[in-house]
Amino acid sequence: QKRGVPHDLKCITHNLKIWDCSWEASYRINHGTTYEVCIVNSSYSCIQTEKTHFEIPALSLADHEIKISSTHVSGNSVTKFILSERNVSLVPATLQILNLTADFSTSTLYLKWNDNGSAFPHHSNVIWEIIVLYKEDMEVATVATFNTTLMGKDSVHHWNWTSDIPLECTAHHVKIRYYIDELHFFGQKEWSEWIPLRISGSPIKESYEVFPRDKVVPVGSNMMFCCVVEETVLTAQYGSEKCSLIPLDNKSVGIKINNITISPSSGTNVVFTTRSNLYGTVVFAGYPPDIPKKLNCETRDLKEIICSWNPGRPTGLVGPRDTNYILYERFSGRNVTYKRDEEHMNENHQLIFQMISGQERYNFTLKASNPLGGSEAVILVDITQRVYPHTPSKLNVKGINSTAIFLEWHLSGNFANINLFCEIEINSAYSGQELRNITVKGLETSSYHVSVDKLIPYTMYTFRVRCSSEKFWKWSKWSNEKQYLTMEGI
Amino acid sequence: MSQREGNEVDLQSHSSASSFPHLEAKIRQTHSLAKLLTSYAEQLLQEYVQHQGDPFGLPSFSPPELPVSGLNSPAPTHSGLPTLERLQLDAAALNSLSLLLDTICRLQADLNPFASRLLRRLEDASHQSRALGNAVEVVLEALGAAPGPPEPHPILPESPGVFLIKLLGYRVCGLYQEWVSCTEGDLSQLMREGLG
Numbered sequence: 177q178k179r180g181v182p183h184d185l186k187c188i189t190h191n192l193k194i195w196d197c198s199w200e201a202s203y204r205i206n207h208g209t210t211y212e213v214c215i216v217n218s219s220y221s222c223i224q225t226e227k228t229h230f231e232i233p234a235l236s237l238a239d240h241e242i243k244i245s246s247t248h249v250s251g252n253s254v255t256k257f258i259l260s261e262r263n264v265s266l267v268p269a270t271l272q273i274l275n276l277t278a279d280f281s282t283s284t285l286y287l288k289w290n291d292n293g294s295a296f297p298h299h300s301n302v303i304w305e306i307i308v309l310y311k312e313d314m315e316v317a318t319v320a321t322f323n324t325t326l327m328g329k330d331s332v333h334h335w336n337w338t339s340d341i342p343l344e345c346t347a348h349h350v351k352i353r354y355y356i357d358e359l360h361f362f363g364q365k366e367w368s369e370w371i372p373l374r375i376s377g378s379p380i381k382e383s384y385e386v387f388p389r390d391k392v393v394p395v396g397s398n399m400m401f402c403c404v405v406e407e408t409v410l411t412a413q414y415g416s417e418k419c420s421l422i423p424l425d426n427k428s429v430g431i432k433i434n435n436i437t438i439s440p441s442s443g444t445n446v447v448f449t450t451r452s453n454l455y456g457t458v459v460f461a462g463y464p465p466d467i468p469k470k471l472n473c474e475t476r477d478l479k480e481i482i483c484s485w486n487p488g489r490p491t492g493l494v495g496p497r498d499t500n501y502i503l504y505e506r507f508s509g510r511n512v513t514y515k516r517d518e519e520h521m522n523e524n525h526q527l528i529f530q531m532i533s534g535q536e537r538y539n540f541t542l543k544a545s546n547p548l549g550g551s552e553a554v555i556l557v558d559i560t561q562r563v564y565p566h567t568p569s570k571l572n573v574k575g576i577n578s579t580a581i582f583l584e585w586h587l588s589g590n591f592a593n594i595n596l597f598c599e600i601e602i603n604s605a606y607s608g609q610e611l612r613n614i615t616v617k618g619l620e621t622s623s624y625h626v627s628v629d630k631l632i633p634y635t636m637y638t639f640r641v642r643c644s645s646e647k648f649w650k651w652s653k654w655s656n657e658k659q660y661l662t663m664e665g666i
Numbered sequence: 667m668s669q670r671e672g673n674e675v676d677l678q679s680h681s682s683a684s685s686f687p688h689l690e691a692k693i694r695q696t697h698s699l700a701k702l703l704t705s706y707a708e709q710l711l712q713e714y715v716q717h718q719g720d721p722f723g724l725p726s727f728s729p730p731e732l733p734v735s736g737l738n739s740p741a742p743t744h745s746g747l748p749t750l751e752r753l754q755l756d757a758a759a760l761n762s763l764s765l766l767l768d769t770i771c772r773l774q775a776d777l778n779p780f781a782s783r784l785l786r787r788l789e790d791a792s793h794q795s796r797a798l799g800n801a802v803e804v805v806l807e808a809l810g811a812a813p814g815p816p817e818p819h820p821i822l823p824e825s826p827g828v829f830l831i832k833l834l835g836y837r838v839c840g841l842y843q844e845w846v847s848c849t850e851g852d853l854s855q856l857m858r859e860g861l862g
Contacts, residue, residue, distance in 0.1 A: 415720045453730055474778075
């Protein structure tokens with residue numbers, strides 16, 4: 177090959193609009209050689225250059241003759257090449273990566289990038305490939321392949337992936353490449369180069385050496401724990417179970433725990449021991465909250481609504497990880513938060529919602545949530561149909577005559593807008609037990625009086641009373657009993 | 667005269683004829699309290715480990731002594747110090763422990779909210795440690811000894827992980843046991859020296 181004569185002409189395109197061509201000069205004398213590049217029989221003017229590459233707009237599908245004339249003190253030469261789209265390679269351009277961030281608490285990587293679709297003339301199918309490598313021996317953690325379409329405009333894409341190893345435990349290397357499957361292009365189509373990415377943001381590595389730190393996970397999870405320290409880790413144990421060590425990095429060793437069982441309330445300890453030290457973390461394995469069962473809302477006094485429920489399956493999580501309950505009322509927009517009363521840990525769960533003046537229908541949603549998830553139960557009530565009065569108190573008897581008495585009792589509650597339906601139990605050794613029902617106009621926290629007649633003179637009676645609302649929901653408890661000897665008949 | 671004899675406390679010289687019986691009773695009473703709390707401290711540590719999950723409580727579990735700033739175990743040289751100086755150190759440690767035990771109690775309330783007996787024992791231990799510290803200070807005052815160094819406020823690591831919290835509690839309960847037992851020993855020594 178004569179000195180400086182161009183050969184091996186190669187053309188690539190990143191966007192099908194511009195061809196970027198370059199050639200080899202067998203004996204490269206960069207200094208002093210000038211080239212003239214002409215596209216024979218074309219309207220394009222010739223290009224003068226001292227470099228061994230040139231750019232031209234993409235040519236039509238036909239064959240084109242390219243004439244490269246080289247001029248050098250030691251002599252000139254003309255070389256001709258036949259160039260068509262078939263000889264051009266489509267190599268996607270380097271991606272513009274917007275962001276690769278890591279959420280260390282969930283060991284999740286978030287990748288966001290721009291596909292630069294505006295640089296591409298028309299819609300094309302694109303294949304993306306993302307590889308994550310980790311550990312010292314650059315083991316493949318995952319390979320993700322998926323398709324999108326270039327839409328002629330820039331589109332932002334998202335991808336996220338959760339590592340099975342805490343991100344703090346070992347370096348994670350992420351790289352991405354893509355392939356434009358352009359159907360209208362007859363040249364060679366190639367993958368872009370791999371674009372290595374650096375995770376922005378670093379873990380909050382205080383003196384802490386064991387990861388993950390105090391994580392809450394669902395029962396049945398498979399987990400990797402690791403210890404990152406300068407010393408040699410000799411043993412590791414999960415609760416009381418000894419575990420085999422898995423080398424991760426030069427300073428990091430891990431253990432793998434499968435199908436984690438529910439933790440005690442203070443969590444399960446994960447402990448790594450070196451010759452002179454001990455490092456640990458705790459994991460809390462539990463359940464998301466069950467849908468609250470038997471959600472019931474009623475009122476004792478038409479002032480406060482008491483909603484109670486059964487939490488269902490225990491979550492195994494307590495303290496700051498305990499289930500949080502909030503009762504929302506849709507019509508009023510108000511809500512009440514449940515605070516676990518430290519003293520009465522096992523009592524039924526209940527919340528008190530202040531009734532709203534003039535509102536009888538309530539649409540309650542009880543939302544339960546803990547670090548593992550949430551659930552909810554809904555109940556729609558007309559509260560006047562959910563009255564469970566308090567126990568009538570201060571039952572008192574006054575004689576009217578030998579066959580009639582006044583019965584008086586006290587009932588707290590704002591019943592002015594409803595009628596009460598009460599039942600009087602009348603007991604005597606002589607006539608046995610008799611029940612009489614009466615309807616009384618409800619009052620505002622007051623005493624109620626009724627007369628009871630057709631009694632037997634000079635007889636010892638025992639009275640007691642209970643009430644419900646006229647739209648029956650529940651009886652109150654019976655009041656205390658009251659004995660009374662009717663007057664002698666005249 | 668051996669260095670030990672030079673350190674002995676002559677109670678008679680420190681109190682008038684009339685107040686000596688009162689001082690003697692105070693020392694005996696404080697000693698009994700220390701003796702009682704020594705057994706309570708043992709029960710506290712046992713109860714504590716039961717609520718932290720394995721490997722706490724396992725025979726093989728022997729973590730390195732976690733540094734608790736402001737408080738260490740009684741020094742090996744403690745028993746060689748003059749009795750009153752030992753009691754001053756005991757009082758300071760007990761007052762520090764009162765704050766530490768209170769902190770551990772609050773941390774455990776999050777971890778073990780249902781462990782009411784453990785929480786009550788931690789709370790009691792905090793009060794009892796303070797009470798014993800004060801009682802030792804009263805004895806020291808009666809003996810004319812200057813009060814010990816003010817107890818440094820114990821500083822806990824910032825946002826310690828749960829495991830560190832457990833280890834810390836384990837260490838504090840251990841320190842409590844050590845210092846209460848040490849106080850009981852020093853009071854016994856005082857009684858041997860002073861009351862003959």
